[in-house]
Amino acid sequence: MANSPQAKKRARQNERRFAVNKARRSRIRTHLRKVEEAIDSGDKEAATAALRAAQPELMRGVTKGVYHKNTASRKMSRLSSRVKALS
Structure with a gap:
């Protein structure tokens, strides 16, 4: 457990940051899941919109430090190629 005032403050800040990042990550995953569901249903218009x-x-998420830039680019590239493959 944190003993110094500085360490206690850092622990409080980390808890708040964790909550914010967790919410942001969850929000991103929800959007990605909607794209996946649209792709699985075969609806190209819905998949494109999602x-x-x-x-x-x-x-x-990249600008806020939740994801690395390359990770986000890779996810976008793979999803867009799958949407493009729908006919």
Whole structure:
């Protein structure tokens, strides 16, 4: 357990940051799941719309430090290629 005042403050800040990041990660995963579901259903219009909604969320996660830039780019690339493959 933290003993010094500085360590106690850092522990409080880490808890708050963890909660914010967890909520942000959950929000991004929800958007990605909607894209996956649209792809699985075979509806290209819904998948395209879901992908368009997921892109800014994923990139916002990058700017906020939740995801690495390459990770987000890889996810976007793979999803967009799967949406493009729908006919």
